[in-house]
Amino acid sequence: MAPRLSGEEKVVCEIKRAFAGQRSGSLRVGMGDDAALWRAGPGQEAILTCDWFLEGTHFLRDKHPPDAVAWKSLARATSDIAAMGGMPKCFLLSLALPASCTGKWLRFFLRGLRRVSRALQCQLAGGDTTRRDEILINTTVVGEVAAARAVLRSGARVGDLLYVSGTLGEAELGLRELRRQRGVGNESSNVFVRKHLYPEPRIALGQWLAKNHLATAMMDLSDGLSSDLPRLCSESGVGAQITAASLPCIARRDAKDAVELALHGGDDYELLFAVRRKNASKIATGFRGLALTRIGEITRDKRVLVEQEGRWRRLTSGGWDPFR
Amino acid sequence: MAPRLSGEEKVVCEIKRAFAGQRSGSLRVGMGDDAALWRAGPGQEAILTCDWFLEGTHFLRDKHPPDAVAWKSLARATSDIAAMGGMPKCFLLSLALPASCTGKWLRFFLRGLRRVSRALQCQLAGGDTTRRDEILINTTVVGEVAAARAVLRSGARVGDLLYVSGTLGEAELGLRELRRQRGVGNESSNVFVRKHLYPEPRIALGQWLAKNHLATAMMDLSDGLSSDLPRLCSESGVGAQITAASLPCIARRDAKDAVELALHGGDDYELLFAVRRKNASKIATGFRGLALTRIGEITRDKRVLVEQEGRWRRLTSGGWDPFR
Numbered sequence: 001m002a003p004r005l006s007g008e009e010k011v012v013c014e015i016k017r018a019f020a021g022q023r024s025g026s027l028r029v030g031m032g033d034d035a036a037l038w039r040a041g042p043g044q045e046a047i048l049t050c051d052w053f054l055e056g057t058h059f060l061r062d063k064h065p066p067d068a069v070a071w072k073s074l075a076r077a078t079s080d081i082a083a084m085g086g087m088p089k090c091f092l093l094s095l096a097l098p099a100s101c102t103g104k105w106l107r108f109f110l111r112g113l114r115r116v117s118r119a120l121q122c123q124l125a126g127g128d129t130t131r132r133d134e135i136l137i138n139t140t141v142v143g144e145v146a147a148a149r150a151v152l153r154s155g156a157r158v159g160d161l162l163y164v165s166g167t168l169g170e171a172e173l174g175l176r177e178l179r180r181q182r183g184v185g186n187e188s189s190n191v192f193v194r195k196h197l198y199p200e201p202r203i204a205l206g207q208w209l210a211k212n213h214l215a216t217a218m219m220d221l222s223d224g225l226s227s228d229l230p231r232l233c234s235e236s237g238v239g240a241q242i243t244a245a246s247l248p249c250i251a252r253r254d255a256k257d258a259v260e261l262a263l264h265g266g267d268d269y270e271l272l273f274a275v276r277r278k279n280a281s282k283i284a285t286g287f288r289g290l291a292l293t294r295i296g297e298i299t300r301d302k303r304v305l306v307e308q309e310g311r312w313r314r315l316t317s318g319g320w321d322p323f324r
Numbered sequence: 325m326a327p328r329l330s331g332e333e334k335v336v337c338e339i340k341r342a343f344a345g346q347r348s349g350s351l352r353v354g355m356g357d358d359a360a361l362w363r364a365g366p367g368q369e370a371i372l373t374c375d376w377f378l379e380g381t382h383f384l385r386d387k388h389p390p391d392a393v394a395w396k397s398l399a400r401a402t403s404d405i406a407a408m409g410g411m412p413k414c415f416l417l418s419l420a421l422p423a424s425c426t427g428k429w430l431r432f433f434l435r436g437l438r439r440v441s442r443a444l445q446c447q448l449a450g451g452d453t454t455r456r457d458e459i460l461i462n463t464t465v466v467g468e469v470a471a472a473r474a475v476l477r478s479g480a481r482v483g484d485l486l487y488v489s490g491t492l493g494e495a496e497l498g499l500r501e502l503r504r505q506r507g508v509g510n511e512s513s514n515v516f517v518r519k520h521l522y523p524e525p526r527i528a529l530g531q532w533l534a535k536n537h538l539a540t541a542m543m544d545l546s547d548g549l550s551s552d553l554p555r556l557c558s559e560s561g562v563g564a565q566i567t568a569a570s571l572p573c574i575a576r577r578d579a580k581d582a583v584e585l586a587l588h589g590g591d592d593y594e595l596l597f598a599v600r601r602k603n604a605s606k607i608a609t610g611f612r613g614l615a616l617t618r619i620g621e622i623t624r625d626k627r628v629l630v631e632q633e634g635r636w637r638r639l640t641s642g643g644w645d646p647f648r
């Protein structure tokens with residue numbers, strides 16, 4: 001008779017089964033040991049990042065399906081790798097679950113996790129599990145980038161032009177719609193709900209900008225432009241001026257609301273980056289079907305200002321801050 | 325006037341201030357960017373591990389002082405690096421805090437974190453913060469080890485001898501005493517409470533065993549010998565026989581209780597390792613003042629058995645399993 005498996009080992013077995021045979025390449029030892037062994041490619045630096053994804057804070061069990069919880073938990077952390085111009089390689093999953101979620105919920109979660117792991121080419125390398133009344137997730141992603149090619153937040157210089165990818169505010173609008181609609185969201189929900197549930201980190205764009213030395217500074221938009229742009233400016237020791245009319249907003253009847261969504265909406269995971277004026281011509285208006293929009297420029301004056309209907313005002317953070 | 329700091333930024337500022345000027349060596353970019361940049365030394369592999377440390381599950385706010393919470397959260401994860409024979413290099417801290425803990429509690433926590441970071445020579449590289457009703461911690465530690473020198477759980481062979489470092493059961497006894505005593509534990513508590521609050525990962529021992537090819541398999545004892553030894557055997561595809569009389573127990577009047585503590589007590593973070601019989605003479609009875617004790621051997625029969633007072637019985641897990 002096989003020895004009886006304990007609760008924690010059953011959860012670990014489910015995870016191992018879901019990812020059986022997926023280890024390869026630079027990941028020499030994955031799950032099952034005290035730690036994972038991984039080696040960056042020759043001439044590459046490792047990029048290290050981690051992200052909370054907590055029930056009640058970052059998602060709701062009755063609104064976010066298990067596969068979207070999996071997708072989003074990995075995509076969020078991977079977006080930080082994209083923002084450095086790097087390539088995701090492997091991740092560690094820390095999962096705390098209520099006993100009631102170790103059956104069907106866990107299976108759907110793992111199916112989603114396998115899918116996002118393949119989509120982002122980011123292998124499961126290990127993690128930690130425990131029991132908890134609420135679902136707690138922490139994801140560490142390890143990526144790589146050619147030595148000295150990573151794009152930091154601190155490289156923006158006075159006169160650089162500011163760009164963002166995609167359309168801003170879509171994920172926030174998706175969250176509003178998800179809260180309004182009945183029951184759990186899913187992939188047949190509308191495009192905004194889908195962007196909220198299954199965000200796509202801009203990995204290819206980040207790599208292209210880094211490889212071609214086009215971005216002087218870069219970060220991903222997770223908390224909203226009004227929270228994130230001041231962080232980029234602060235790290236670079238500069239300010240910025242942007243114009244509301246130039247923002248890539250959602251095309252809606254209420255233009256003012258669309259601007260508010262673009263300025264303050266969180267969870268878009270688009271890239272915000274600065275480009276030398278002389279390189280502006282190399283930034284086409286799009287990259288592989290993804291819009292790239294010039295929204296303003298970097299200034300010596302350290303304030304971050306937005307011009308709306310002819311009036312300049314200081315851009316104040318209206319995005320996501322859990323401690324507010 | 326400086327722009328008003330948001331709650332999350334204040335917490336991040338406190339952390340940055342506590343670790344100001346500590347970045348050096350292989351860590352090129354630390355806190356403040358989307359992610360950290362780190363490079364393993366030439367010929368080294370990266371070791372990746374993460375660990376939960378959650379209020380109510382792994383520690384109690386009214387029993388564990390903030391600096392012990394910091395110490396233990398990093399020491400636990402670093403113990404996994406020791407168990408591979410590696411050297412800790414840097415860590416990511418994910419911290420979720422109640423608003424009431426962002427003042428004095430956070431300052432004491434950060435003081436402890438700086439101390440353990442120095443003691444273990446493991447630099448803070450980044451992390452994530454958020455607000456939560458309970459204190460949640462997840463720690464990712466990155467270490468390095470010479471390529472192909474890491475000691476895995478899977479290398480034990482039939483006939484190898486089994487060893488453990490230190491004395492087993494001390495941390496569990498310390499937890500019992502901490503629960504019994506009034507108020508918060510501290511460094512002037514007795515030796516067992518101290519071992520529970522401030523465990524010391526066996527980094528030097530692990531490196532010595534790996535460097536000299538002495539351990540064929542190794543892991544750290546976090547959940548207790550009765551939970552952990554079967555895991556090492558399972559990964560190696562072998563069994564084991566140990567004798568209760570050989571265990572390095574706490575010297576107490578009640579010998580039976582001491583054996584139970586040694587078999588099932590968790591949180592010791594001692595090393596369990598297997599050694600080829602021909603190398604037994606190279607394992608002295610101690611390493612730099614730390615006892616090394618032979619407790620049994622690896623068997624072809626895949627059961628894990630313990631002999632106590634002349635009778636053999638199957639060793640069943642009595643250690644820590646959060647899902648039980």
